Amino acid sequence: MHIELTNLLGLDLYTTRGVYVGRVQDVVIESSEGAIVSLAVVNVNKKLFNVGNKGILIPYRWITAVGDIALMMHPMKASSSEEKVPEFRAGE
Secondary structure (H helix, E strand, O other), X not given: OOOOHHHXXXXXXXXXXXXXXXXXXXXXXXXXXXXXXXXXXXOOOOOOOOOOOOEEEEEHHHEEEEOOXXXXXXXXXXXXXXXXXXXXXXXX
């Protein structure tokens, strides 16, 4: 998927089931290849992710579509064997 980085900033992020996840605040890039690694998301839906007032980093491989909004795979219930979503504080 080819996308301009600035087009991602400020997008609302939803799951493929239509559930609001949050708003894209920043993009994390792998410097040597220039590939997008993750999206920093704020205003996180606390029904999906138990993060308090923190934001989360969504792995870019979970993103399925980008247009007027961004879509990601719907997360499964957390278990010890599943990948955890990193948290961050806005402005870090």
